[in-house]
Amino acid sequence: MPISFSLSAFSDSRWYEYVVRFVLGGLATVVTGILSALYGESIGGLFLALPAIFCASATLIERHEIRRKRKAGLDGTRRGQTAAALDAAGAALGSIAMISFAVALLILAQRGPLPAFFSASTVWIVVAIGAWYVRRVLRVARAA
Amino acid sequence: MTEYILRFLIGGFFVSIFAIVGDVARPKSFAGLFSAAPSVALATLGIAWFQHGLKAVEVQATSMILGGIALACYSVTVCQILMRLRIGALPATISSIVVWLAIALGLHAMFLG
Numbered sequence: 472m473p474i475s476f477s478l479s480a481f482s483d484s485r486w487y488e489y490v491v492r493f494v495l496g497g498l499a500t501v502v503t504g505i506l507s508a509l510y511g512e513s514i515g516g517l518f519l520a521l522p523a524i525f526c527a528s529a530t531l532i533e534r535h536e537i538r539r540k541r542k543a544g545l546d547g548t549r550r551g552q553t554a555a556a557l558d559a560a561g562a563a564l565g566s567i568a569m570i571s572f573a574v575a576l577l578i579l580a581q582r583g584p585l586p587a588f589f590s591a592s593t594v595w596i597v598v599a600i601g602a603w604y605v606r607r608v609l610r611v612a613r614a615a
Numbered sequence: 616m617t618e619y620i621l622r623f624l625i626g627g628f629f630v631s632i633f634a635i636v637g638d639v640a641r642p643k644s645f646a647g648l649f650s651a652a653p654s655v656a657l658a659t660l661g662i663a664w665f666q667h668g669l670k671a672v673e674v675q676a677t678s679m680i681l682g683g684i685a686l687a688c689y690s691v692t693v694c695q696i697l698m699r700l701r702i703g704a705l706p707a708t709i710s711s712i713v714v715w716l717a718i719a720l721g722l723h724a725m726f727l728g
Contacts, residue, residue, distance in 0.1 A: 474645050480638045489631060496630020497623035500658045504622050512663070512671045513727055516678025517719045519656040520686045524630050526708040528637065528650045529693065533704040554643050555704035556697035561647015563690035570683035572653045573676045576660070580673055584664045588657065599648040606644075 474600075483535045492527055499523040520569060525562055529555040564606060568599035622662060629654040651686060653679075678727065685719035 499521060507515025533551035540547025575594040579587040637649030656679060663671045692714045696707040 475641045476639045477641055478639060484638060489634070492634045493627035493631045496634075496654060496658075497627035499630070499655045500622045500626025501619050503655060503659050504619065504662070507659075507663070507675070512667070512674040513678050514723065515659075516675030517682040517685075517723055519653070519659055519675060519679040520682030520719070521655070522651075522686055522689050522708070522712070522715060524634070524654070525650045525690075525693075526705065526712075528634060529704040529708050532643070532646075549701070552697045552701060552704065555707070556694045557643035558647040558650055559690045559694035559697065561644040561649075562651040563647075563687050563694065564644075565648040565651025566683050566687035566690055568648065569651050569653050569656070569686060570680050572656065573679040573683060576676045577673060580669055580676070584661070588661065592653075592657070595653060603645050603648055 480535075483539065484531075488531050492524060492531075495524055495527050519573075520566070522562070525559075529558050532558050561603065564602040565599055567602050568595045571595060571598040618662075618666075622658065625658040625662065626655055629658045651690065678723065681722040681726065682719050684722060685715045688718050689715040 499518075502523075503515050503518045503521075506518055533555040536554040537547040537551040540550050572591045572595040575591040576587055579590050582590075633649045633652040633654045637646045637652075640646040640649060660672050660675060663675055689711050692711045693707050696702065696711065697704065700707075
C-alpha cells in the first residue's frame with residue numbers, strides 16, 4: 472500500500488483524544504525540564520526520547536480499530552492489537568530517524584538554532600521515510 | 616512558573632501536530648513513524664538553546680541518541696508483546712516502559728555516567 476493521507480481519520484477521533492495528547496505532550500516537556508534541572512542536562516536529554524505519548528497513541532489506534540470493527544458487527548479486539556503492533560513497528564523505524572535527528576543536530580549545532588533545527592528535522596523525515604520504504608521493499612521481496 | 620507554562624504549551628503544540636499527521640497518515644506502519652517523532656525534543660531543545668546555550672543542547676542531544684536506542688528496543692518489545700501475548704495496547708505500552716528505562720539508564724551509565 473503506498474503512502475497516503477486520509478482526513479476520514481478525524482471522524483474516528485473524539486475531541487478529548489486531542490486534548491489528552493496535548494496535555495501528555497505538555498507534561499512530557501515539563502517533566503523533561505524538571506529532570507534536567509534536578510539531575511542535569513545529560514539525564515534530561517534521555518527523556519527527550521521517552522515514549523510517553525506513544526502509550527496514548529497506540530491505545531487510541533487500538534480503540535479506533537475496535538470501534539470501527541464493532542460498527543461492522545465484529546469483535547475487533549485482535550484487529551485493534553494488530554493495528555497497535557503495526558504502529559509500534561513504525562515507531563521502531565521512527566526511533567532510527569530520531570537518533571539521526573539528534574546526530575544531525577549535534578553536527579550542525581554550530582551553525583545556529585534555526586539552520587540546525589531545520590536541517591535536523593529534514594534529516595529526520597528523510598531517514599524515517601527511507602527506513603520505512605526499505606522495510607517495505609524487503610518485506611515485499613521476502614513475500615515474493 | 617512562566618517557563619513551565621511555556622514548556623507545557625510548546626510541548627503540547629508539537630506533540631499534537633505530529634499526532635494529527637500520524638492520525639491521517641496511511642498505512643499504519645508509516646503512521647507509526649510519527650509516534651516516534653522528536654516532538655518533545657523540538658520543544659525542549661529549542662527552549663534549552665535560548666535559555667542555556669549551545670553546550671546544553673549538545674549535552675541533551677548526545678543523551679537523546681541513547682534514549683533513541685532505548686526507544687527502538689521499547690517499540691520492538693511492544694510490537695512483540697501485542698503480537699505474541701495478545702494483551703491490550705495500554706498494558707503492553709505501560710509495562711514496556713521498564714525496558715526503556717533499563718536500557719536508557721544502562722546505556723547512560725555505560726557511556727556518559
